[in-house]
Amino acid sequence: MISLTIDGKEVQVPKGTMLLEACRIAGADIPTLCYDPDLKLAGSCRMCVVEAKGRRNLLATCVTPAENGMEIHTESSDVIEARKIILELLLSRHKLECHTCESDGDCKLQDYCYRYGVADSRFDGEGPHFTKPDPNPFIMRDYDKCIMCTRCVRACDEITGALAINIKDRGHHAKISTAFDGNLADSTCVFCGQCIMVCPVGALTSKVSAGKGKPYQTEKVVTTCTYCGTGCTLALNVKGDKVVGVTSVRDIEKSPVNNGALCVKGRFGWDFINSDERLTTPLIRENGELRQASWDEALDYTASRLKGIKEKHGADSIAMFTSARVTNEENYLAQKFTRAVLGTNNVDHCARL
Amino acid sequence: MTNTIGELENDAKAIFIIGTNTTENHPVIGYKIKQNVRRNGAKLIVADPRRIELAEMADVYMQFVPGTDVALMNSMMNVILNEDLLDKEFIANRTEGFEDFKAILEKYTPEAMEKVTGVPAEDVRKAARIYAESEAAAICYAMGLTQHSTGTDNVKTACNLALMTGNLGRPGTGVNPLRGQNNVQGACDMGGLPNVYTAYQNVTVEANQEKFEKAWGVKLSNKVGLTLTEAIGKAHHGELKALYVLGENPMMSDPDLQHVEEALENLEFLVVQDIFLTETAQKADVVFPGVTFAEKDGTFSNTERRVQRVRRAINPIEGARCDWQIICDLSTSMGYAMSYDSPEEIFEEIRSLTPSYAGITYDRIDVTGIHWPCPTVEHPGTPILHREKFNRGLGLFHVVEYKEAAELPDEEYPLILSTGRSLFHYHTGTMTRRSSGLDAHKPHNELEINPIDAEKLNIMDNEMVKVVTRRGSIDIKAKISDILEPGVIFTTFHFAEAAANRLTNADSLDPVAKIPEYKVCAARVEKIS
Amino acid sequence: MAQEYRVLLEYADKIDPANAADYIKVGGYKGLEKARGMEPKALIEEVKKSGLRGRGGAGFNAGMKWSFVPQDAPVKYVVCNLDEGEPGTYKDRIICQKNAQALLEGMAICGAAIGSNQGYIYCRGEYPFVVDLLKRAVESAKAEGVLGDFDIEARMGAGAYVCGEETALIESIEGHRGEPRFKPPFPGVEGLWGVPTVVNNVETFACLPYILTRGAEWFAGIGAPKYPGTKIVTLTGDVVNSTWFEVPTDMTLREVIFELGGGVKNGKKFKAVQVGGTSGAFIPEANLDCPIDFDSMGNMGAALGSGAVLVLDETRDIVDVVTRISKFFEHESCGKCNPCREGTFRCREIMEKINNGNGSEKDIDNLQLLSKVMQKAALCGLGQAAPIPIDSTIKHFKHEYSRKLVVTSGKGGH
Ligand SMILES: Cc1cc2nc3c(=O)[nH]c(=O)nc-3n(C[C@H](O)[C@H](O)[C@H](O)COP(=O)(O)O)c2cc1C
């Protein structure tokens, strides 16, 4: 264990602990933009800098190991000044459209500008010039809002392994781009949306959810994906009794299979729920056509037909196909119904298909 | 899966992928395999007739002729035997039947099998060595292995491979089927099968019958029921009169749709319960509107046997009812009162009858799901199966010889048609084709065809062509792709307007599992001019 | 009269730099022989004792740097930084062209100290002829058998200034985008391809043979006690003798410019000198009596850096010069960290605004604030040093800025 003081508080941490962690232990809230606990360290946003006694430069806490005897100040005037200037530098290349932004209320740039009282930027030269249209149906890429944290690049590489995006060009002109600065659809992108998951601002958002509700207006209901057998955990975003989006649950405890990672179906394939083709009433075939029926009528009719057939041809003349898509409880009831009510073991599902 | 998904990312030192296009069909598992290879240097062996994405990063890629899985794996085992790469201790202590099995391996030399599988002998040797010499090697497979007339043989052969090298019962090992649909595992666990009650309790065992008769208060049949494919066949013959289909779409998913259509039309009474008016629902006499996963509570069991919560996010849309509710209502209408306050109450009944789920409660899985078997509420669940012993005690080697696929190419139908899935769609497309993003991104079915075959037929990329088999034909867009060997074509079954299952073969079922041979049938491609 | 003191360049133009036999004739490879006869620990101690500090700009004690390398690591590398991207600096090229074998010998000595048998020389992209020469030099040394099992490979750089930063250089050798890594881990622990790597400048390596043959005490006795030895300086700009000199480190700037350099060209008056390359501070006449060693320069807010000395005469427009420098840094910023990526861009914008006569006092304040944050918070030396020319000229030549500012009273004009 090593011991150091942080904002006057003495803390002990195991050797190798990064300052960021040590500061958090000491109760200091360190702002971060590029840091992501699931990704390799970048150390590039410099928002997490703190002052260490005896050091000329400020230290980026996410990449600096704590050392014995360090004396750290997390909100000294130099630190606050640096964070403010960094925020102003970012604002000067950021399209400030919070009122129409999908990430309004769930944006680290907003949060930190609020925290440090940065309303606008003293750097009033050239504004953002990074966005170009990308006509894919899933991901809105608005790099005029990008703050170059490179979390998306790392997520694409380290979680999905698609390596679809990287940094192109240098200096101020550096930007996130596909190999030839083309559309995602022509790259190795698999539209998993992991980049959206990690983007701390509104640069990457879901086109499928666009305009349907801001993050703070939606309730997040944690559930299991309806598609493949991997069983990823995801959060359905609900507004006004409507599903308006899917977001990740970034917590290995709560999302044990996928730790927030999803695929294109899980993340973007949810709006069938609201399809206007959904069946909303029972139907009965009459004179060759399906017509609407009440529940009571449909249930009674079905019951009597099934009973009639069972009486006439025996239980084994009836079969049920249950479903690999409905819940365990429903599958249980389906086989119980087949066995106990219809009286046959003719129950199967499409496990094999 | 005998083991867990996480082990494929962290524990497996070698992974043998056969018959799973993991990055398309189980994308998140695909990510993990890729990261294990890239980050930890895990070795990767890929066997697939198509040069799938994972093949690109594989240490050995074996592009084998569809349907020759047993020949391929037996030849790997021939190498393992001859080069003495076996786990003798494991074989001695944990298995039986090895001597009989060993006897057949002799003839499966990689050289002899090269003509059958098309895989160079040296690659088979290399693959066998990597798999057998690894500290922890996992096998993953999916429908590519099972959807054959020899599907059961294929799976048994994969098990032989694992038994022979002791790759079972430890972290990072295992024989791991990747389940295609969210709750295939659960549907099986819950007894959605013609021969078993929940937790695979056989219907022909008297004690089981008595147990369920007592619980449900009725007499039960001890006669094994019909599988799905058999039921369709019986309907076709007129022996099956009524069918109740819950959330399935056999009019798209089953082989030889012409045959399915005739069968369904032949029924006296067809009930379909679904969220959309599917191709199957359109044929129904009664349709019940069910709800999506977003509208109900319950549990799903994923491919690693983890029982996880499904939570109601919104109320059922106006007019529809939860599927469990509909079954209860219908049952009650038929005179057998079924009434539960909530899915949790149903789950409590499941627990009382299902030993492997007995220890799982909604409370316990509120945050993190539990892997069955979980016999008591104190039990932590079982991420890894067969640690100390197998269900039957000793692991049994099955003597499995290679058999040809049922329908082989001939002069009239010179190509092998294989079917599968795309990353952007799911099953019969009921949900994904109504998801705006997915359908916009991939609105058409495509037929993958090798450039050499395309040239022979004078077919251009994106040209509409006709695929013909003995069952029927579809018009489809050609996509010229060298991920296939000449002589093999591939398409997906998600699209009603170009439904692959008009082409597939319903007659060649696996004799045990009754799985249709989706992965191999003889076909020809014609130019539409 | 101040005098050169030639050690590294004693035999300049007298021997063929590529030819190992020539070098051996004048005493070459004796140092390596001695080093190989020593315990690595003792060897490192000897280098530490000499007080040799890095000549690439950061001035870190070379022996100390080596001592951080874990002895038990199975593979280690010695990397020579020959990126020499600082405009106006060419001393590393001169060392290669005059005494390449000393560089090779120095790298091999480092190899003996840290237990490495593979060296790489990362050579500036604009120096293809130097790579050629080095390749011949390595072959010749191998033919003489003097390198033993130590192998050296010369690689061509990517032409980016930032690739001179040691971790960006490593990234570049690995075939990645030339972006600096954060430190720690330092290259000595986790460097090229993840293994312990010593990165030193050409001049640093080239000192080693002499330290070993003539002794640590001898070296420590030359020049400034805290930064001993000689330093090769390159004079450019408005100076009579624009050429290179090897001088003891306690020589003053005035001596360098006016005695060795022969003073300002064309009889003009001196205005300022920028030492250490593009990122160096501008020093006014009043501070010229400062010795050039690392610490003395540092104490007055400047830096010795690579040893480039750019002299400006009285006619030069400081604001214009600094504006051009700010363009250089805007262009050379790799874009990884916020302060540098956006800071260099805004510095250039504001400098141009002032230079074009559109700036105000407020812009000067903003520049100073930005400069401070960049120096304190940027990830690597590039961003930290980029605003120093601006900062130092606002400090010493404020009147030149004021002249160009818009008069806020409303009348306007210069
Ligand atoms: C932007 C930047 C450029 C640099 N360029 C060079 C260079 O061209 N040559 C060099 O030797 N060191 C350069 N350095 C210093 C190196 O990072 C490193 O400190 C040096 O190679 C260590 O060698 P030394 O200890 O022998 O000086 C540069 C540093 C920075 C921040």
Ligand code: SF4
């Ligand atoms: S969607 Fe996925 S694959 Fe595509 S760029 Fe984002 S992270 Fe990469």
Ligand code: SF4
């Ligand atoms: S797009 Fe988002 S995640 Fe990617 S670099 Fe920009 S701000 Fe960061």
Ligand code: SF4
């Ligand atoms: S998100 Fe994708 S990988 Fe995960 S369960 Fe859903 S369909 Fe499968």
